[in-house]
Amino acid sequence: MPARLLPFGRNPYGPVMWAARPIGDRMLCVDVDMRADLRNLKLLDATTGLAGLIAVGAVLPLGALSAERLARRLRYAAGTARRIADGDLDARIGAGDRPGDEIAEISTAVHSMAASLQQRLRSEQQFTADVAHELRTPLMGLVTSAELLPEGEAADYVRDRVRVLRTLIEELLEISRLDAGAEQADLAPCPLGPLVEDCVRRTGLEAEVRVTGRAVVDTDPRRLDRIVANLVANAHRHGRPPVEVRVSGAVVTVRDHGPGFPDALLADGPQRFRTGARERGRGHGLGLTIALGQAHVIGAGLDFANAADGGAIATLRLPEHPPT
Numbered sequence: 001m002p003a004r005l006l007p008f009g010r011n012p013y014g015p016v017m018w019a020a021r022p023i024g025d026r027m028l029c030v031d032v033d034m035r036a037d038l039r040n041l042k043l044l045d046a047t048t049g050l051a052g053l054i055a056v057g058a059v060l061p062l063g064a065l066s067a068e069r070l071a072r073r074l075r076y077a078a079g080t081a082r083r084i085a086d087g088d089l090d091a092r093i094g095a096g097d098r099p100g101d102e103i104a105e106i107s108t109a110v111h112s113m114a115a116s117l118q119q120r121l122r123s124e125q126q127f128t129a130d131v132a133h134e135l136r137t138p139l140m141g142l143v144t145s146a147e148l149l150p151e152g153e154a155a156d157y158v159r160d161r162v163r164v165l166r167t168l169i170e171e172l173l174e175i176s177r178l179d180a181g182a183e184q185a186d187l188a189p190c191p192l193g194p195l196v197e198d199c200v201r202r203t204g205l206e207a208e209v210r211v212t213g214r215a216v217v218d219t220d221p222r223r224l225d226r227i228v229a230n231l232v233a234n235a236h237r238h239g240r241p242p243v244e245v246r247v248s249g250a251v252v253t254v255r256d257h258g259p260g261f262p263d264a265l266l267a268d269g270p271q272r273f274r275t276g277a278r279e280r281g282r283g284h285g286l287g288l289t290i291a292l293g294q295a296h297v298i299g300a301g302l303d304f305a306n307a308a309d310g311g312a313i314a315t316l317r318l319p320e321h322p323p324t
Contacts (some may be wrong), residue, residue, distance in 0.1 A: 019031075021229045187218045192215070192216070213249045234291075240311075
């Protein structure tokens with residue numbers, strides 16, 4: 001009869017493992033005290049569990065720190081991409097401390113895209129400036145020739161077209177300077193209400209001006225005159241009377257009662273050579289572009305909206321002069 005290894009048994013001193021085998025007419029029994037082995041197993045289990053807890057406690061903070069660093073780099077990359085989309089083509093993400101990882105590859109791709117866009121934009125701006133500059137010389141010849149024409153309807157038409165062409169070229173040159181960042185504001189404290197009244201008066205266009213408050217703003221009077229004149233002219237050209245100019249504190253609002261601004265302008269802002277008007281000869285879409293560019297030069301904000309009851313509203317917010 002083979003020996004049998006039986007499960008744990010118990011004696012008064014603790015668990016044992018025993019086995020029995022017959023030898024002749026006798027029975028050989030062997031038991032082994034399992035207390036020491038069980039203690040070792042329990043100690044091993046406790047040590048393994050403690051080591052696991054220590055490992056988890058060490059890995060979790062490191063994983064959270066690594067994930068936060070990755071998320072921070074991704075947020076910065078996304079913010080830089082948004083700045084580039086908004087027109088800041090000089091924005092860069094930076095190489096970071098791990099130049100070979102995936103975020104660095106994204107940064108390199110974004111940098112290449114921004115540099116390519118910047119180069120194309122500069123080429124376009126330079127082309128516009130060069131064309132406008134080269135047209136000035138023959139334009140002056142046209143102006144002189146038009147003035148020498150004998151009086152008549154045809155001569156008046158030629159002079160009018162030459163005047164329109166001259167205005168277009170001057171506006172293109174102004175836009176090229178704005179795009180290149182070559183314009184510098186000459187800021188000075190000015191009472192806003194009287195300044196806007198003078199600006200509207202110089203346009204020679206009919207507009208109702210109402211001033212509330214006596215705000216003093218830091219601005220460039222010449223550039224503010226350009227902004228207000230363009231806004232009033234745009235209201236007359238593309239809207240319907242009455243044209244209203246309101247000055248409330250440091251805010252100037254120009255409103256007409258026409259069909260309002262096109263949806264594309266409200267979504268993307270003014271775009272050169274895009275007027276939204278179906279009729280030809282209703283401007284070149286440069287006036288609002290220049291107004292927005294000049295507003296940025298003097299540190300003002302210019303927003304465009306449509307009134308609920310109809311009409312376009314342009315709102316110019318200027319920085320107030322700090323009280324002394």
